[in-house]
Amino acid sequence: MKIQEEKIIFEKELSFKLSFPSLRNCFYWHYHPEIELVYVEAANGIRHVGKHISDFTGSDLLLIGSNVPHLNFDYGIKINYYQAVIQMRTQFFDSVIKNVPELNQVKGLLDRSYLGFSFGEETKREVARRLKNLSNEKKVDSLLDLIKILQILAESDEIEELNTEDTRVKLFFHDKIRMGIIYDYVHENYQNKPNVKDIAYSVHLTTGAFCRYFKKQTNLTFTDFVNQYRISKAKTFLLQNISVAEVCYQIGFESIPYFCTLFKKIVGETPTGFKKKFYIKE
Template sequence: MKVALEQIAPDAGSSFHLLLTPHLSDVFLWHYHPEYEIVYIEGASGTRHVGDHISRYDGSDLVFIGPNIPHLNFDYGVRTDHRKVVVQLKENFLGEVFWQAPEFAAITELFERARSGVSFHGRTKAEVGAKLHQLADLPPFERIMTLLSIFQQLATSDECTPLYGKPVAGAYNLKEQQRLKRVHQFVAEQYTRKIDIPEVAELASLTEAAFCRYFKRMTRLTFTQFLNQYRINQAQKLLLTDHTVSEACFACGFESLSYFNRIFRRVTGENPLQFKKRHGV
């Protein structure tokens, strides 16, 4: 039974599929699909896990994902009352002629960039999020025209960040889904202490070598990379409060302050003090 490949069909009388606030916060859904997907979530803070990219969003998030990129549902683990809009559509949702029209050149380029996954922030995120919430109340013609205006706005915005560079075309079976969920939950519960790969491999019922191959195939990350990125995401939350760099380091499972600083810079592009200063903490 292949559950990771999500089967998607356009809504009746529409060229795309629209979902409003599908609550999946208790569901670990590491999945992919051949459709493009726009996700807007507000009233939530959580983890953005797209391919080998892991980062944190706070308050709201807007992401455009291309075909076959494995990703985790953006509301996984969210406990706040939130709203989410998801638009899913095939590459040829308006026919092949659509991509040949010069008027759509910018949108065509946007769809190419989406093959790596793109997140949007700032004014673009707020304005596009509002438009996405309006889609369900619009008649069919106005709905598709609004969607095209959304694509044009995204295409011309510089408030964006690429997420991932290697779309994956593969199927993950139910056993692999459940195994990855156990590992993810284990990290979420135990990241504050020392975690050894043999311990996690035993949890996954695999040898150490087999687990390392499995985890890299599923996430495009080594387990150590995944664990470090998860810990850095948690450390960022602490640094945004009144915690010192040293407190955040050891509270998130790092055993060396110099190693923490090095990994923090590798993951975020800045050191912890620069991060605190940039956020006015």
């Protein structure tokens, strides 16, 4: 369950690696020196980059800097999904991007990628279209296509910084990363009011020490994390056309008004509004 360094193996004549990993049953909290671009299409999923934790609906596009710890974005997804991952050699940035004046915007983007970036709908659509046409076999064409994708990201006005501080792995090494145990506990108990004392005991900390550790790792209280996880599960159930009342009780809340208020606070719209926006009747 501790943080892992991923060793990425590149083909000899390629500057980047394109892959389509499927790790939904694996909690893979990891880092690597290569900058990574991830695109995921799924009904709902978890986004955990550095200290930032949130969820996404429909799709997600992320740029993750060198040595920034992150969770695999298909973790816990139970239905069909699509995931494409590009990992770029460190030499690609150092030898190419840095030395080409026309790519100064891209250089600026990659320089700041240690914060982790997510992108909005129009950018996602355009980049997804290009990603799906990429091929490791067309070497020069694919490299040019990747540079074009990076330029699109650099010019995007739909960019969100996920962290406000440097979260590269050197800042995490002095901690024994226990996030896998915590995620598993919350996943198994989210509908039964997870108890902070129980999870603190599971990771061999006092309740007070656990609360301080968790806040330091995620910038969230444990209660806020549980509520975000519950609302993430609620989105999944709402997308299955389950009633708001049934979803409320299914994720462990006893009050429908409280559930609706919390959902709107976290998501920005009511459960009914979310359901109407995303649910497509077959």
